Amino acid sequence: MKMVGIRLLLAAGILLILELMVINVAGLLPFVAAHKSDVSGALYMDFFRNSLLNPVESSIVLVEGKNPLFFIGSAGAVVLAMYAVFFAKDRKAEYxxxxxxxxxxxxxxxxxxxxxxxxxxxxxxxxxxxxxxxxxxxxxxxxx
Known part of the structure; x- marks a missing residue:
């Protein structure tokens, strides 16, 4: 039972990191399209800071905009996190x-x-x- 709890915590951590990456990548393409005339680094840093500090708000904006990259990336993040934690082979088998x-x-x-x-x-x-x-x-x- 203890191992399952540790694996669930590990899955949640991996999923959180992957989901933050998905939010940044999925939100970056519409952001670049909207601000293609202004290519300053400060504007992009504000975007990344806002999406990392407010991931729920950024996710809501992406869902309301029906961003397909966000939906595909989120599904992939869930599948990858579950595979990495529960279905990947133990490394002990080699030894x-x-x-x-x-x-x-x-x-x-x-x-x-x-x-x-x-x-x-x-x-x-x-x-x-x-x-x-x-x-x-x-x-x-x-x-x-």
Whole structure:
């Protein structure tokens, strides 16, 4: 249940960003057509600031003007946000497949049959290992 809530919040955030982009793009074309004689940057900055600060008002103007780009863009934004959050594959699948085969550049857990290869791994009793370790430490003290 917690994951669904996080995904819905993520979908809402993505949808908000995409919808703001749709409002700006759909409103820009009629704005440019209406103000093609005045090409000053301040006029366009006022348009973008107004559409970002008042997205509901800008949307109402676009709906009342029956702007087809706004309707198509809004539908596309909803579909894209839902696809990105709910239907896109998890990225973990790529890493879960890596344990089935050896791949350079990818870390994976080794299997026991890869570590303990017959006739390659030598087992030493713990007492013998400690004896060899102590003997090697005594040898290095005597060399100094």
């Amino acid at each position: 879960q497949l890596a344990d089935r085969y050896g791949v350079y550049g990818k870390a994976r857990w080794a299997r026991k049959n890869e570590i303990f290869v017959p006739n390659e791994t030598v087992s030493i009793p713990a007492k013998q290992l400690m004896h060899d370790l102590e003997a090697s430490m005594m040898e290095t003290r005597g060399e100094k």
